[in-house]
Amino acid sequence: MTIAQIHQLFLTYSTVCTDTRKITKDCIFFALKGDNFNGNKYAAEALQKGATYVIVDEKEYATSDQFILVEDVLQTLQQLGKYHRKHCTAKVIGLTGSNGKTTTKELIKAVIQKKYKTIATVGNLNNHIGVPLTLLTIKEDTEIAIVEMGANHLKEIEFLSNLAEPDYGYITNFGKAHLEGFGSTEGVIQGKSELYHYLTTNQKHIFLNADDPIQEAKLGTYIKKIGFSTSNEQYYKVELLNADPFVTIKVKDFTITSNLVGAYNFTNCCAAILMGKYFNITLPDIKNAIESYVPENNRSQILEQNGHKIILDAYNANPTSMAAALDNFNGLKVARKIVFLGDMFELGNTAAEEHQEIADKVGKMNFTTSFLVGENFAKTESEAVKLSSFNDLKNYLKEHPIQPMSNLLIKGSRGMALERILGIL
Structure with a gap:
């Protein structure tokens, strides 16, 4: 089946799904593959849950007219997106x-x-x-x-x-x-x-x-x-x-x-x-x-919890965004400023250098307390409270709870999931 023909089906059914947990009635299911999963194995389940057609790229799974066999499901999805955009x-x-x-x-x-x-x-x-x-x-x-x-x-x-x-x-x-x-x-x-x-x-x-x-x-x-x-x-x-x-x-x-x-x-x-x-x-x-517009999903959110005022910016982090967040927080005219910083990911062989630069920056700022969390931050030279993992942070805060009426900045890469601090506070 050509992309033009698949596009005609798409115009009729108009909804695309790639996850059997989110199947909607009369959708077209694309059986994508990943390092740890093979969507072809879930194609029949997609039909049972309400999909009208499924796109697969392994012949043994194409067992009826509702299965559309293509050479590569991902490439087909990309070609369909491009074709639709052109029209x-x-x-x-x-x-x-x-x-x-x-x-x-x-x-x-x-x-x-x-x-x-x-x-x-x-x-x-x-x-x-x-x-x-x-x-x-x-x-x-x-x-x-x-x-x-x-x-x-x-x-x-x-x-x-x-x-x-x-x-x-x-x-x-x-x-x-x-x-x-x-x-x-x-x-x-x-x-x-x-x-x-x-x-x-x-x-x-x-x-x-x-x-x-x-x-x-x-x-x-x-x-x-x-x-x-x-x-x-x-x-x-x-x-x-x-x-x-x-x-x-x-x-x-x-x-x-x-x-x-x-x-x-x-x-x-x-x-x-x-x-x-x-x-x-x-x-x-x-x-x-x-x-x-009100931000959500851990992006520059302002929260109040248990007497604390919190800037929750824990969706992601890199050296540039981390430095900007610290500069801003340092400049706020508020008392009792406490920072929680989590490791920054995908830095390759610059990770040690970049984490040390952030640690040095924190050391020059007038924060009441600073927490550096993660394997990279734990290796830095710093007078901040350094903890290798979130569990270490959790245990530390149980023994040393944050005083009320504090202003908190929480920032780290997505894999650190530092928003979990809210559950501890």
């Missing part, structure tokens, strides 16, 4: 960067949907599986699709850009993320800039933070760029009024106070403001959208 009228905004992708995506969505029928990547489904799945959520009446693209090695953004074929693009920043895969900060810049290469080659529009010297240098004299800046008059003017704790921005005569903490969220808000203005959304609507 949609929606404009696509491609989004990547080292930090802030998901928050920026949600802010852009909040603004854009004030005027347009909008879809966006769900959660952080931004890889070689998530991007085609996002493309397949574009409906006939969708006007704008925001597609987040993540990467941990070279050529990945190039591949995802060729799938999504964005009409517009934005890179949040270039930071020390996924150094194990990219090899160096220069590798990160090269990898993320693959989005720029696609957009410039195809003469598409690019949104940029004109105060970022890397973005400015990369785009040079490229004509189809639209930027924001705090000082460069040739771009859309924005001003950071405050970030103690919430980011407050001045745009023309409007003051916008977000629910996001940290000056590092300033540019995330600015990107959404810029795109809103580009797509002719009024400033009152932009203001309403940003002020109504």
Whole structure:
């Protein structure tokens, strides 16, 4: 069966599933494979649970007309996403960067949907599986699709850009993320800039933070760029009024106070403001959208628990985002500041150096107590409380409970799951 024929089936049944635990009636199930699972083995179960067709790539499982045998299920999913995107009228905004992708995506969505029928990547489904799945959520009446693209090695953004074929693009920043895969900060810049290469080659529009010297240098004299800046008059003017704790921005005569903490969220808000203005959304609507957006899923959340005020930013971490979070927390005008930092993953052979730099940074700041948690942080030279594992932290806090009325910053890589601290407090 050709991709065009599979696409006709998709237009009829319109829902794609890749997990038998989330089967919906009349969906098409794609039997993906992974290192520890083979979706072909669950194809019959998908039919029993309500799928209409299943896509498999092992002949022995294709036992009826409801099984569609292909050479490779993943490639078929990707080809279907690309084919569907080509047959949609929606404009696509491609989004990547080292930090802030998901928050920026949600802010852009909040603004854009004030005027347009909008879809966006769900959660952080931004890889070689998530991007085609996002493309397949574009409906006939969708006007704008925001597609987040993540990467941990070279050529990945190039591949995802060729799938999504964005009409517009934005890179949040270039930071020390996924150094194990990219090899160096220069590798990160090269990898993320693959989005720029696609957009410039195809003469598409690019949104940029004109105060970022890397973005400015990369785009040079490229004509189809639209930027924001705090000082460069040739771009859309924005001003950071405050970030103690919430980011407050001045745009023309409007003051916008977000629910996001940290000056590092300033540019995330600015990107959404810029795109809103580009797509002719009024400033009152932009203001309403940003002020109504409340972060969740452990991303820059403000919580209060047992007398503590908590900044929970434990969804992920890398040296750049960790340093920014520490600078922001250190600058807050509050008493009794306590930090919990968890190991940063995917740093390769730079892990020891990067963790020591963060430990040194913490040592220069005026925190009441600092906790460094994880195997990498435990090896650093620091006067902070160093603990090799979360269980060690749990036992320590049982014996040394945090005093009430403390201000806490909790940040670490996803694998550390430091949000579990809330259960201890």
